[in-house]
Amino acid sequence: MRGPQLSLEAAFAAAMTGFGPFERAPRLAVAVSGGPDSLALMLLADGWARAWSGRVLALTVDHGLRPEAAAEAQQVAAWARARGIDHQILIAAQPPDATGSGGLQAAARALRYRLLTDACTAAGILHLLTGHHQEDQAETLLLRLQRGSGLSGLAGIAACQSLSDLRLLRPLLAVPKQALEDFCAGQGLAPIRDPSNLSPAFARVRWRALMAGAEAPFLAARLAETAARLNSARAVLEGLADAWLLRWVTPLPWGLARLPIAALADGAEEVRWRALARLCAWAGGTAYPPRFEGLQGLLARLQADDRPRDAITLGGTLWVRSGRALWIGREHAALSPPLALPGGAKSARWDGRFSATAPEEGWFLAGLGAAETARLRRSPALKRPQTWGAAMLAQTPAALLAGIPAFQRLDCPAFVPHLSKMPGLSPRLFATPLRPLVAGGERGS
Template structure:
């Protein structure tokens, strides 16, 4: 069942989201065996939402169960308050907690226990909400996040087979009562399928349909990647240059430009395909937090200066403007934000860099005093060395995608 996982280097350190339910528990057992066989190790991550009085006790029981099998486990308390949008908030909080734990533990791979029935439910859920072909591809087996690579090795496995793994191991899984509440749309869809084992023809057909849509999405993504490689250069200072002729005049061109808009614009303002196509035809303007403008025989795409985010504390792992990440803590009381108007006096340090790019570079300040501009080496190597900032498009987007219990967020 773990055959789709890999390839990896020697001694892989992986993490897995484990709720204590039968499917995530099976994932933990299988991943532990898989990683040990390769000289590696598994870290089980147990999220305690704090939504039920006994949730902390339940999480501790899951950790003890795993420990009895020699599996390392860590409990991640969320303490979510009740109220509207609970499922969505729980998904986002759980997802963020898992990825943050991966970053803290140095485990760059996060395994998620989605299975065939989850995939079928996701397809139905998105179809009922009018998703396009991309959404109908359901959950991807691999998805990159800033803190870790998300892997779903069990997407093609019926849940009954996973439950058999737990039974064979002599373990008793926990059942979340919320997973049987038909007030939630996804639970109602699950019950409508009337296929608890996930091996029936209806579930299999839906999973196959999702796989077909996924293959189409993969072909589209490959075409977009090839077009970007031919037409664009994305710089670590957070801007891009585009050869508009090589970009083309078709749907792939619009998708490629849309991807660049998300990277350069910080990903905070998603643009519709219609808006992206209109911007491309105009050859200039602002959209999704980015500014497209002619420059010689090509286009220049920069962050819209008036849309940059406010400064944030320069703490380890801090993200700013959805584009830049601080590798480690600098010094207490310092802030990470835009260079802004002070770009004018530092123009000589990067004479070839467009002025609009200079103004949106990340800078470090203590109160209002400019301390360092790492991308310019200002004022010196020692000052910049305390604040290692890297361009990381989508750096603030750790709650998107799908969570580890099969409830897709999009």
Template sequence: MSAADGDPSLRGPRGARAEPVGDDELEGLFAPFLGHPGVLIAVSGGPDSTALAVLAARWRRARGEGPMLGLVTVDHGLRPGSAREAEAVRALADAIGLSHRTLHWRGAKPTTGVQEAARAARYRLLTAEAKARGSGAIALGHTLDDQAETVLFRLSRGSGLSGLAAMRPASRRDGVALLRPLLGLPKARLIATLRAAGVPFVEDPSNGDTRYARARLRVLAPLLADEGLSAARLALFARRMARADEALERATDQAGARIGLAPWQAGAPVRLDLAGFGELPKEIGLRLLARAIDQNGREGPAELAKLEAMLEQIYARLKGEPSPFRRTLAGALVAIRRGELCVSPAPERRKGPASR
């Protein structure tokens, strides 16, 4: 038995040896790239994003035509070796015939919530670069294993159905398409692909740092798989949640059109027929309320638990004697008046007296 045969990173479900990604799979994986003039491939130097770059370049060469591809690395400046890893990605880009640029996260770094802040900074830098280049899309190396972790992470934090749909193969952020062509592939197959091609990669040490929730979930993954909660099962669960979420979003579209008392316009209050709102299934009412608050609020998406509490307050008013209702949430004012549920921007908060 070779050393590779004994490497657990090259083992797929039930201990089967993971096979490299074949050339016959590339067209199916990268077909979504064809709808964009260019695609930026986010590459950290880890196995997932490195495999994404190698496979995308192989696909583009085989086709002989298609979108312009380029590699982009975000150096967060959080670890001493990050600059060296960015240079390794540059060398990879040269080897596979693609351009490369390193983007830097400048400024002070937070002392808590570092991973969340780094993720937000990464997307901000990537989308700005894509817009500047007119690329239209960013490719990300998320895998089946990442999808499973996301489901567990969101479940542990009490996410609703939309959150449990986890990552989508294609989504949008700030007007830029986010493509995840490897979302259906296990990490072991990507590592096998790189080993077969002799392409080196690095492992981010924070991936094994159990101070972070996702690292702790990785420790639990083999135990959960033994109980039937494998990465493939969790990803299937996410797809089913996405299917249900899509149906509920369409039902919410229809409900909004049916009970809306005025067109939904930026800067204008959302006015809904109160009696009609009360007849909606609670999940549809919750989504419609969330949309109205998102449109008129100034503080980002409202927390699900707070939305649920407000919805119950509204239904309580509908069941009893009409009484004044005026609440703020996420920078939006939600009020009941004259048979309407009205959501508008909340008044600016008054500042306290200046200290002398």
């Protein structure tokens, strides 16, 4: 028998307690499109934060896809200001590119999260909340079931996801959409309706319509409960992958990783490929790993008896066998362009992996490249290494050295952070991968 139903405010507070502990006077960012789910989330988060002497920053993204979006963002700003909530509009420099895999919706989602996380980083906010609700969870389960996803996919949307700079929190995953609609109506708000949410051109919308007329076994609540149970199983496996990574992997400060070939035979295959997925995202500067088929192929090739001589590429990373070790790093051809460093301030994230500071303008952060790699390998620092780091770089395959970060300027050769002796006040490198190598897994709802 179910217990008494909690009020929406109490259910939200219970979910936030599960995400704790928070800092004193917590600061939360909330993604607010103006729809009923995100509007309700903004108000609930504001009430919760004020009770803890904290503040909320509402963030609205204008993707540049619809002419009405600018006015809608201003409406959300007006609603927030009327309630004493800080608000910021994030405008995309150019609309999302719909030609990649996943189409327009996937491209818009990637752009949205990049703008949101960058805004949180700039504001020093550690927690970003999104308004995914029970029906979103159920639709995600159906979509991934259609694609033949494994456990990770069928576990649906994680309630808590750790990135390098912040946590993504989704406290409404157990809340029905109608409850959020009713809450907004009770607050006197008429939410904005995005017409794309009704277009049958999108698979999610077609599943939503089918689910609305389904019989009891397929109701959103049951599907969301199933996803929650699978999410708990996923968290256990992610914890085992964390333990595998901590046992076997040696991360280096240049975005490289090394592990013994023997590790590829340790533990269950399900755990190994999850660990390799985490390595791929970490080394490749992405928030999400490649598809399962690519990871399966990678593991099969790495375990093959023929021991391929050439580097294996996957998701912008290189995997190179050298003796009894496997080395992982960034593919030079996939690196981001050189980043000009602002003098006296921390830079934006470069290549999804690093940020830096420089004492003055004129410095760039870029990949070392083939020519500088050849010079580095001839240098006394690697010929006669005096430190552990230099010894590790001396062992690193040349193909991987080309993709490590280096500081460059026009009047001197490239400098490798944590290795080269640099003149005067030196630039400093900070590891800021989009996805941490070990993050304790993802928590379900």
